[in-house]
Amino acid sequence: MQHEEIARKLLSHIGGSENVMNISHCTTRLRFNVRDEAKIDIAAIEKMESVQGTFFRYGLFQIIFGAGVVHKIYKEMLHLCASAPLEEGMQPESQSAMNYFTRFAKTLSDIFVPIIPAMAASGLLMGLIGVLKEFSGGAINGPVMKMLDMFSSSAFIILPVLLGFSAAKQFGANPFLGAVIGGILTHPDLLDPSLLGSKTPSTIDVFGFQVPLIGYQGTVIPILLSVYIMSKIEKVLKKVVPSSLDLLVIPFITVMITGFAAIFMMGPVSLFIGHLMSESLGFVYQYAGAAAGFLFGGLYSLIVLSGLHHSFYVIEASLLADPEYGVNFLLPIWSMANVAQGGAGLAVFLKTKNANVKKIAIPASLTAFLGIVEPVMFGVNLKRLNPFIGASIGGALGGAYVTFMNVAANSYGLSGIPMISIILPLGTANLIHYLIGFAIAVVSAFIATLCLGLKEEKEE
Structure with missing residues (x-):
């Protein structure tokens, strides 16, 4: 059609x-x-x-x-x-x-969704570079590799700019001012946080306080808090500034106040919050191990149902930006839950007698293997319930395995087969265990769905 x-x-x-x-x-x-x-x-x-x-x-x-x-x-x-x-x-x-927590999580989700293509493109480019270096033994260098490195890292360097624009739109503020605040947080005069282990940031004296000039490249929480404050300042100014002066006065005052707040207050507080989140997750990951992977992998599909799964990008970005971790150990678990939905969809294709369902089940399942899970989840599995339960079982088993084997990624925004590109740069063993987990999730979801059976809908 x-x-x-x-x-x-x-x-x-x-x-x-x-x-x-x-x-x-x-x-x-x-x-x-x-x-x-x-x-x-x-x-x-x-x-x-x-x-x-x-x-x-x-x-x-x-x-x-x-x-x-x-x-x-x-x-x-x-x-x-x-x-x-x-x-x-x-x-x-x-x-x-909606309750406050759900509204908060949905807001984060709406902020991140528009920038997913940029993150996915950067992740794939990182994967391409990793593959080239892995199979060339480091022989591939020169201008082309230098350019690819620039292309792949740019989205993460200017991540606060992208988020500043998107967050400002969600908060009802001027998105271009949000991007400016992101630019302030990533200014070249500020030390990249990834270099904190090897370099000491310079400081400036502001009213007797020594403020370290630390940048926030690749971080998430500082820009979100700063733009939220910016949106409140802008709304107050719009009420008190005459309309004849708003074009000049409002942006000037908004950027000045928010800039100071971002560098001197929001940034340091946000780094502490981000590090606390990373430490908490790292503790659970280290001591709960496969049990945590089993639980997270089994329940992740329920979170997708609510549409709040995109809010997890905040946590994943914090892990990547934290010098102590620098990898994303959550995404492989989410990926297991997604591909398990595809395995359950294949079981539906095998069991159903409805020709229309068969037409949907195969392409929807393949789409899940490519990282887009909604078609098979909502269009095939959830309607029949048992396949959704079977997929949750597969996600739990796959999640337990990749957690036990410490599988991690160097980016976010990708799952399923495309995720291989951000798995391989961390080593061949990392890739092998990811693929084993992939197989465990798909096969166990397929078998669980066959065992649970399929209830055909009445209209079929």
């Missing part, structure tokens, strides 16, 4: 353009905020050939189309809804009723 035809049929099943208040999308899903949920014909939408599943979350009706397709349908939907202007800044009722 052409994307325009899909959009037209979808719009008719969702109640027409007059029922659509807001449209957005992520990697695999098209998300609608509607005026009347009763007008949505869910059964008809799920029968559409391109649809891999539907569900409601936080007051949004979400339709899974898969990566590479959803943004094309999104563009067509925008054209079709052009006659009925969409309402900006919608906050669904159920979202406003």
Whole structure:
């Protein structure tokens, strides 16, 4: 089906353009905020050939189309809804009723989702460099390798800039000012935190206090706290500064106050918080070992259901930025949970008698092996429950193995097969154990699903 035809049929099943208040999308899903949920014909939408599943979350009706397709349908939907202007800044009722923890985690998730492509690209480039060095014995050097090193590290160096822009949008502030605050935290005059073990930062005297000039390249918490403070300052200034002066006065005062707060207060406090988080996780990882991997791997899919899994990037980035650790030992566990969903999806393909389910199960399972888990989770496994339980068992066993063997990654944002690129640079043994864990997760999820059985839906 052409994307325009899909959009037209979808719009008719969702109640027409007059029922659509807001449209957005992520990697695999098209998300609608509607005026009347009763007008949505869910059964008809799920029968559409391109649809891999539907569900409601936080007051949004979400339709899974898969990566590479959803943004094309999104563009067509925008054209079709052009006659009925969409309402900006919608906050669904159920979202406003969320508890503080859920709202906090969802905000972190929404901040990180837009920058995932940049992180994934950098991770893959790091993997390419690692592969070239691994199999060339270090013989490959020169200008090309130098350029690849620059390309792969840039996103992590300017991570606070990217997060500053994204966070400011989420907090309702000027995103370009958020990027400026990120630039302040990564200024070349500030010592890169990764060099703290070998270099001593210079200090400056401010009102009798000796302030170390430490940068925050690759960190997350300092920029998030700083931009949050910035958003509050900007909102206060907008209330008191005359509109004729807001273009000059508000950015000037906002950047000046936030800059001082970021360097002298938010930054040092954030480093302490980040180090405390890393130490706590490191303690659990060291002493709980395979038991922690079993628990995290088994429960991770439940967190994906809530949509809050992207908030874990804060923790993963803190681990990478901490000189004491410098690796991501959580991502391999999450990866086991994701690929286990694919293994369970293959079992559904084998057991189901429904031709339409078979058509969805294979591509959705393969997508899970490539790191995108929503199609098989929501479109295949969750609807039948037992496959979801089987996938959780596979994720737990795979997570226990990779934790026991101390498998780690040098980046984040990738899982499944693409994750090999950020596993290999840490050694061949690291890769071998990752692949073994991968096999354990997929095979055990497949077998567990076959053993649990498959309850076909009545409409099938």
